[in-house]
Amino acid sequence: MTLSKQPAIAPHEKIRRSFQRGFKTYHSSANMQKDIANKLAEYFKQTAPVKHFENLLEIGCGTALLHGSGWV
Secondary structure, rough: OOOOOOOOOOOHHHHHHHHHHHHHHHHHOHHHHHHHHHHHHHHHHHOOOOOOOOOOOOOOOOOOOOOOHHHO
């Protein structure tokens, strides 16, 4: 068995680095996410045309694609 000479990276640090690498190009590349957010907003408009609430919890990475759809 060969041991690596590099120190182990904590899992949360690997995740942070991965997100950091993709940050600059995420919005220009997130076409499927944009399509899904738009379809979900259209669904909301059709099924609940009157807003009965002032806030919407959007769970994701903080890009707020659904919030930017104009429905919220």
